[in-house]
Amino acid sequence: MDCIFCKIVAGELPAYKIYEDKRFLAFLDINPVNKGHVLVIAKEHYQSFAETPHDVLKDLIVKIQDVSKAMTEALGLKGFNVVNNNGAVAGQLVEHLHFHIIPRLAGDNLHPWPGKTFSDEEMKRTAENISKQL
Numbered sequence: 001m002d003c004i005f006c007k008i009v010a011g012e013l014p015a016y017k018i019y020e021d022k023r024f025l026a027f028l029d030i031n032p033v034n035k036g037h038v039l040v041i042a043k044e045h046y047q048s049f050a051e052t053p054h055d056v057l058k059d060l061i062v063k064i065q066d067v068s069k070a071m072t073e074a075l076g077l078k079g080f081n082v083v084n085n086n087g088a089v090a091g092q093l094v095e096h097l098h099f100h101i102i103p104r105l106a107g108d109n110l111h112p113w114p115g116k117t118f119s120d121e122e123m124k125r126t127a128e129n130i131s132k133q134l
Helices: 004-009 054-075 120-132
Strands: 017-020 024-028 038-042 079-083 098-104
Touching: 004 024, 004 038, 017 054, 024 054, 038 054, 054 079, 054 098
Parallel strands: none
Antiparallel strands: 017 024, 024 038, 038 098, 079 098
């Protein structure tokens, strides 16, 4: 398999591991936004958030919480972001489900994306269209 994260799981590529059990792995991002930037993955290959089984996601979010608490304590953080990108257009570079835990520091120059304004009618229509799919 060509998936870089699957190769890390298989021990074919090195990683600075933070946590590992039978189902999940957390390791430092090799291109960190800030020091301590961690990736948390399911060891089993799922391409995206939408295709990952509910039971895996439920257990994975607990691991993300555990790692984020450890990171906060170890690095003395005041905050962090948990991010999951889905699809290339959203910035997903590795097609293996993963969450970023990004330590945040005062003055780190990371800014939230700019918000957009839509009419009330557009908001209503959008909400209705999404609701119909549930």
